[in-house]
Amino acid sequence: MLKVEHIGIAVQDLASANQLFAKLFNKAAYKIEEVESEGVNTSFFQLGETKIELLEATQEESPIAKFIKKRGEGIHHIAYEVENIEAEMSRLEKEGFTLLNKVPKQGADNKLVCFLHPKSTNGVLVELCQEIIK
Numbered sequence: 001m002l003k004v005e006h007i008g009i010a011v012q013d014l015a016s017a018n019q020l021f022a023k024l025f026n027k028a029a030y031k032i033e034e035v036e037s038e039g040v041n042t043s044f045f046q047l048g049e050t051k052i053e054l055l056e057a058t059q060e061e062s063p064i065a066k067f068i069k070k071r072g073e074g075i076h077h078i079a080y081e082v083e084n085i086e087a088e089m090s091r092l093e094k095e096g097f098t099l100l101n102k103v104p105k106q107g108a109d110n111k112l113v114c115f116l117h118p119k120s121t122n123g124v125l126v127e128l129c130q131e132i133i134k
């Protein structure tokens with residue numbers, strides 16, 4: 001893995017969280033994007049090499065809605081950038097980690113992503129991401 005690409009934070013209300021984080025960081029989000037397949041609206045703030053992703057549920061079935069219901073707002077996942085997501089997925093599966101998706105899927109911010117079940121990673125949801133080169 002190359003670096004922490006971003007940290008995902010689950011929020012109840014994206015518009016007000018965007019304002020709050022813009023004040024905190026003293027800069028605005030550089031991107032606001034809906035990921036329909038995940039049932040979320042996201043925003044991204046750039047802080048040096050790392051980003052902060054805010055996630056708001058757009059429907060009750062969204063993993064973010066379920067997370068907030070169970071645990072409240074807060075840190076939802078840590079995303080690590082990888083060079084070759086397929087290779088990393090098969091390496092981690094062989095190491096005994098549980099992959100939540102068996103093929104990389106399209107994530108926010110122009111990325112291919114895969115999630116690891118938090119039960120296999122000490123309670124922290126792990127996202128692998130690889131930039132899609134266009």
Ligand code: ZN
Pocket residue numbers: 006007008053077079127
């Ligand atoms: Zn993420």
